[in-house]
Amino acid sequence: MCGIAGLIHRGKSSNVGSELQGMLQALKHRGEDSTGYALYGDTDGKNFIMRFKVGENVGEGSSSVMEDVSVYDERKKIVDQHLAEMGAKIVKEERVLPYSLRYEIDYNTKDLLEFSQKIESIPGVEILSMGKSLEVIKDLGNAKMVCDRYDLDKLVGTHAIGHARMATESGVDIKSAHPFWGYPFSDVSVVHNGQLTNYWNNRRALENKGMRFMSECDSELIAVYIAQKMREGASLEEGMKESLSGLDGVFTYFVATKDSLGMAKDTMAAKPLVLYESDDLVAMGSEEIAIRSVLPQEIDTYDPFDGEVKVWQI
Amino acid sequence: MANLKTSEKKSKAQSMGMHTEVLTGRTQQKFFNPDEAENFYYFGTYDVDFNKRTDLDVKDMTAPEANKEIDNLMSQGYGTIVIKNPQGKHSLGVGILNKLNLIFEGSLGYFGMGSCDGPVVRINGRVGWSCAENLIAGKVVVEKNAGSCFGAAIRGGDLICKGSVGARTGIDMKGGTIIVGGDAGAFTGFMMQRGRIIILGDVGINLGDSMYDGTIFIGGKIGSYGSDAVDAKLTKSDQDWLKRKLKVAEIGENFDLNKMKKIVAGKKLWNYDNLEPTEKKGAI
Numbered sequence: 001m002c003g004i005a006g007l008i009h010r011g012k013s014s015n016v017g018s019e020l021q022g023m024l025q026a027l028k029h030r031g032e033d034s035t036g037y038a039l040y041g042d043t044d045g046k047n048f049i050m051r052f053k054v055g056e057n058v059g060e061g062s063s064s065v066m067e068d069v070s071v072y073d074e075r076k077k078i079v080d081q082h083l084a085e086m087g088a089k090i091v092k093e094e095r096v097l098p099y100s101l102r103y104e105i106d107y108n109t110k111d112l113l114e115f116s117q118k119i120e121s122i123p124g125v126e127i128l129s130m131g132k133s134l135e136v137i138k139d140l141g142n143a144k145m146v147c148d149r150y151d152l153d154k155l156v157g158t159h160a161i162g163h164a165r166m167a168t169e170s171g172v173d174i175k176s177a178h179p180f181w182g183y184p185f186s187d188v189s190v191v192h193n194g195q196l197t198n199y200w201n202n203r204r205a206l207e208n209k210g211m212r213f214m215s216e217c218d219s220e221l222i223a224v225y226i227a228q229k230m231r232e233g234a235s236l237e238e239g240m241k242e243s244l245s246g247l248d249g250v251f252t253y254f255v256a257t258k259d260s261l262g263m264a265k266d267t268m269a270a271k272p273l274v275l276y277e278s279d280d281l282v283a284m285g286s287e288e289i290a291i292r293s294v295l296p297q298e299i300d301t302y303d304p305f306d307g308e309v310k311v312w313q314i
Numbered sequence: 315m316a317n318l319k320t321s322e323k324k325s326k327a328q329s330m331g332m333h334t335e336v337l338t339g340r341t342q343q344k345f346f347n348p349d350e351a352e353n354f355y356y357f358g359t360y361d362v363d364f365n366k367r368t369d370l371d372v373k374d375m376t377a378p379e380a381n382k383e384i385d386n387l388m389s390q391g392y393g394t395i396v397i398k399n400p401q402g403k404h405s406l407g408v409g410i411l412n413k414l415n416l417i418f419e420g421s422l423g424y425f426g427m428g429s430c431d432g433p434v435v436r437i438n439g440r441v442g443w444s445c446a447e448n449l450i451a452g453k454v455v456v457e458k459n460a461g462s463c464f465g466a467a468i469r470g471g472d473l474i475c476k477g478s479v480g481a482r483t484g485i486d487m488k489g490g491t492i493i494v495g496g497d498a499g500a501f502t503g504f505m506m507q508r509g510r511i512i513i514l515g516d517v518g519i520n521l522g523d524s525m526y527d528g529t530i531f532i533g534g535k536i537g538s539y540g541s542d543a544v545d546a547k548l549t550k551s552d553q554d555w556l557k558r559k560l561k562v563a564e565i566g567e568n569f570d571l572n573k574m575k576k577i578v579a580g581k582k583l584w585n586y587d588n589l590e591p592t593e594k595k596g597a598i
Binding site for chain 2: 267268269270272274287288289291292296298300301302303305306307
C-alpha cells in the first residue's frame with residue numbers, strides 16, 4: 001500500500017525533520033517495513049553532503065544477507081581512497097550506524113555522474129543522496145524508529161518528502177526503500193505510491209542511455225526517468241508532465257529539488273493524495289491524518305485530480 | 315419409460331460437467347417466519363428524540379470507540395449528536411441503522427458514514443475516500459471537498475458535496491442520488507447500475523464508463539465520455555426533478571438548468587440477450 005508525505009515552507013525554515021516524522025508516523029498503517037526521509041536542510045551551500053551506505057540493515061524482517069562489520073570498514077576505506085583520488089576533501093565525517101555514513105565534502109564539480117560511478121563501483125556501496133542541502137535517510141522500521149535512530153527530529157530546513165513502505169515488489173532492505181536520489185543530479189529526490197507496469201521496458205531504455213539502477217523497485221524508475229528528462233534539458237515540471245504518458249501504471253509521486261517540491265498523479269487517479277495549500281505552507285500526504293499531525297486545526301484540503309502536476313517553490 | 319428419461323437427462327448433465335448429486339445438510343439460508351419475533355428485530359434501532367441533543371469530543375478516541383459511543387448515546391435516546399474534533403479520522407459514523415441527526419464539526423478520513431441506513435448527517439469539513447459507501451437511506455451533506463469513490467455502491471439516500479470530489483464518484487452505485495456543487499474527477503459514474511448523479515461543475519475523463527443504467531447530469535465541461543456512455547435528451551420532467559432536488563439539497567440555487575447535459579448508458583455493452591431468463595434476472 002505505502003504512504004507518502006511532503007511539505008514545503010515558503011519563505012521560511014522550520015523543524016522539517018520533526019514535522020515529517022509526525023506525518024509519516026500517522027501513515028504507519030500503510031506500511032512500516034521501511035521509512036525514508038528526504039530532508040532539505042539549511043546549509044551554507046559550500047560543501048556537498050553525501051549520505052551513503054556500505055552495507056544493509058540485517059535486523060529483524062530484513063531480506064538482506066548478514067555480513068561481517070569488518071567488510072563495512074574495508075568498503076569505507078576504499079570510499080575514502082576514491083574521494084582522495086578525485087580531489088574531494090572530507091570536511092566532516094559521521095558514522096551514524098556501522099552501515100550508514102554522512103560526509104560533508106569539499107568538491108568542485110557540476111557533473112556528479114563520474115563521481116557517483118566511481119564511488120558506486122565499490123561492491124556494496126550505494127550513495128543514498130548527494131547534494132548541497134538534500135539528505136536522504138532511510139532504514140527499516142516505522143517513521144519514529146528511523147527518526148530516533150538517526151536523530152532527525154532536530155533537523156531544520158525548508159522542505160521535505162518521505163515514504164512509509166509496505167514492501168510488495170522487492171525486498172525489505174534499504175536499497176529498495178524510498179526516497180530515491182535522482183542520480184546523478186544534485187539535490188533531487190523522489191517518493192512514490194503505486195505500481196509501474198512498464199518498468200522493465202523503461203529501465204532497459206534508460207540503462208542504454210547510461211543511467212544506473214540500484215534496486216529492482218519500480219519506484220526507482222521515476223527518479224531515474226525524471227533525472228534523464230532533466231539531463232536532456234527539460235525542467236522539473238516538464239519532466240513530470242512527460243511522465244504521465246511515459247510511465248504506465250498507477251501512481252502518485254513527489255519530486256523535490258533544492259528549491260522546489262512537485263507532485264504528479266496518474267491519469268486514472270488510482271492512488272490517493274490530499275493536499276493543503278496556503279501562502280506560507282504546502283502539506284500533502286496519502287491521507288488527511290498526515291496533514292493533521294502538523295495542522296491539527298480545521299483546514300481546507302482537497303484531492304488533486306487525475307493527471308495533475310503541481311510544483312511549488314520555497 | 316420415465317426411469318429411462320431420467321437416466322438420459324442425468325448422463326447428459328454429467329457429460330456437460332454439471333453436478334447432479336443431491337446436497338444434504340442444514341441450509342445457511344434463513345427463511346422469513348412471521349411467527350418468530352427475531353424477524354422483527356432490527357439491529358441498532360433505538361427510539362430517539364431529535365430535541366435531545368449532546369456533544370461528543372472524539373479527539374482522544376479511536377474510531378471504534380467513537381462509533382460505540384454514538385451507538386450508546388442513541389440507546390439513551392439522543393437524537394441529535396454533535397461530534398467535535400474528528401480531525402480526519404477514518405471510519406467515523408459507520409453502520410448507523412437508525413434515524414439520527416448527526417453533525418461533524420470538522421473533517422473525516424476514509425470510509426466516513428459507510429454502510430448507513432437512515433441518519434441525516436452534516437459534515438462541516440472535508441471527507442476522504444469512499445464517503446457514505448453502501449448508503450441505503452438517509453442524507454449526508456459535506457460542506458467542503460470530498461475524496462475519490464464518493465458514494466461508492468450506494469443503494470439509496472441523498473449524498474451531497476458542496477465542494478469538489480475526486481475520481482470514481484458513484485462507482486457501482488445501485489440507487490440514490492449524488493449531488494456535487496463543484497467539479498468531479500475521472501471515471502465519474504463508473505459501472506453505475508441505477509440512481510442519479512448531478513455534477514454542477516466539470517468532470518474528468520471517462521465519464522460514465524461501462525455504466526449499466528442510471529442517469530448522470532453534468533453542468534460543466536466533460537473531459538471525455540467513457541465506454542458506452544451517451545448523451546440523452548434533457549426533458550422538462552428532468553428539469554423539474556433537478557430543480558426540486560437542488561432546492562432540497564440547498565445547492566446551485568442560481569444554476570441555469572438549460573446548460574445541463576444528460577448522460578445515460580448506450581446499452582451496447584449489454585449482453586443480456588445471450589443469457590437465459592433466470593441468469594438475466596440475476597445479472598440485473
